[in-house]
Amino acid sequence: MGSLTATAVKAASEPGRYGDGDGLFLLIGKRGGKSWIVRVQKDGRRRDIGLGSAKKVSLKLARERAAEVRSQIEVGIDPVAERQKAAGIPTFSEAARLVHAENAPSWKNPKHARQWITTLEAYAFPAFGNRSVASVDAAAVRDALVAIWLEKPETARRLRQRINTVIDWAVAKGYRDSGLALPVIDKALPKQRAQPKHHKALPYSELPEFMGKLREGESMGRLALEAVILTAARSGEVRLAEWSEIDLDAATWAIPAERMKAGREHVVPLSPEAVALFERVKAHRRGDSDLVFPGQRRGKPLSDMTLTKVMRDMGRDEVPHGFRSTFRDWVAEQTHWPAELAEAALAHVVGDKTVAAYQRGSMLEKRRELMAAWAAYCEGASGGNVVRLAT
Template sequence: MDGPSLDHEARGKQPGPHVEKRLNAAFVRKAPPGRHTDGGGLYLQVDHSGARRWLLRIVVRGKRRDFGLGSASLVSLAEAREKAYEYRKLARTGGNPVVRERAVEGKATTFAELARTVHERKFKERANNGKHIAQWINTLETYAFPLIGNLSVEDIHQDDLEQVLDPIWTTKPETARRVLQRMKTVFDHACGRGLRTKGNPATGMRSLMRDQRADTKHFSAVPYMEISDLVLDVDQSNDVGALALLFATLTAMRSGPIRAACWSEFDSGLQAWTIPAEKMKTRKEFTVPLSMPARSVLLRAQKHRTKASDLVFPSPSRPAKMISDATMRKLLQSKHPGATVHGMRTSFRTWAAEIVRADHDVAELCLAHKVGSRVAQIYNQAELLDHRLMLMEKWGLWAYGDLEPFSNGNDVEAIIRGRWMESA
């Protein structure tokens, strides 16, 4: 009795291959999420993340067993069928494919697939900590997956990890340490499951890397994981300095244009803020699309409007003058010693890259940075305005700790558009 017969008999079905259900290479590449049978107990398992792997279900010594035959990106349909045949043949003669499975699974499992598996298991019961859950896998997707994501976990060496870490080891030391720790966790899992025979390549990596900067006691930027705590704290006050700091955070603009902002620079619906060229570092007029949270701050700031000036954030003691450059800084540093208002731009930019993986040009334009040629700069500012607004709306959600739209596979942009319609 061959392997397919064992499987069909276990299901109470007639023996013999179901040829009409056999897969083909094109379907393997494009198959939707779910489990798709090839017959004889061989299945293609497609996760919602897009990861796809081979699964063989056969009877071994009287018990039904499932065997992973590797990633479909590394193991072809023909190879999966060949492996399935070998396993069925081994089981039919009384052998145990488990012994052979561990020897080949590490070769057939990519780092990206195992990382996602570890991520899912690690946080399965910790859904209440959404920010950390998202950050854990996103840092690996941003920094590790492009270089080692498609390599098998068995074949990765320390020099591969060094290529991941070297570009950010001194420029983003905290991020680099987190990436290293998370890669180590993935390889610990690989070693524990017997998927690696060479030990954990991340062990001892810190001692092999060059020294990082020693001045890490004070951070100029508030870590984006702590932004919502800061914003919700500052948001309790309607003082001019607090509102200015909130507006600076939500728009990611420099403190100069914030302090000098005038009501005449905003359109009637507070949808956009057009900053005159003389107030910009680039000496070019710049339009800032305003998110719903940013507009809310402006509405609260209207109580400070005075006949003495058109300033949005006037000095409480001298309304004809803008607030000093120390006003926001002192408030910020009372919450986060060592942090700077300019550092809030860094917080935004890091978040945009690591959490939502925003388009580079969109994120840079949100900061009023130059991108591409002179012609491209003019074109991009006009064409990417809607994209910039959407990114700033996402930042507003994050800043206020409104993370529900980011969870459970939600379409964040659709939720934001729905809220726009509700507020219209």
């Protein structure tokens, strides 16, 4: 027999928790609202499960529901998950796949699209993928993150962001009332001591000698790496370049918006050395592929590892992407060209008006002068680092 009576439940008004026995409690909030919960414990974990408002659920019905919940818990059934499933609320894994499907078309990089879902499949789904997206709490997320937080810090940070994206989506869909308490989760995780690693770059003082050695052989990988250096473009932009984008007569390379990190077209002015390079590449063109730097597999571009292998074969431990830093350091330390012009040459977003200005008209020509000076420096030409003050 419980401790409460129907009359006592009706009369109670003081905020607090009133026990009936066997884990059943009447809760009275600060504003007078009354509700039922049952406290259960399984495998060392304690949970409070709501049974409804006391206005609609009588004491007798609350006892019956509490008994049913205890029975379900005992045989391994999660009554909350079953209730949410009946209400049409997806599991976390189902929600994650929906979020992935909705967002994948907007991601320019197919590799990123694959990694986004595979990270969740590897580290989140085994931990709480079968749980309702409405019941995934800070404790569950923290436990999933801590397993790789120190061993794989970058992966863990990405996992944290992707889990949070799914939870925010669930809030927006009305599947849950609130998002994750990220500050609470972060405080409960051990401190990561590893600092972010920057792309290792070749010192610009060593670049002329490096270019000479690079040209001692001629392979598609070496040609592509030379293009990376002379254009200061990202290695991915070079590897995916197509002949339809390149106008050798006008000495320009128009990289389409969908391949640019900033999401807008970037016109690269080609120095005479860069034009000569693309003429050399053109002599290697075979078949009807539009790829400038095709890989060994038909219709596929060079892999990023091909460019890295060229570096390793030359006894260097820097990375291809680092040549953008080499270029930027050279501009800052060896020339008087404005920083904004260098940033525009790298397609960095300095400010919409600034970048737009450097993309058109005479400003494009100023970038052409900059890239010609850079190419001259790469060639080891005397005076290659003596550049006039741009106005």
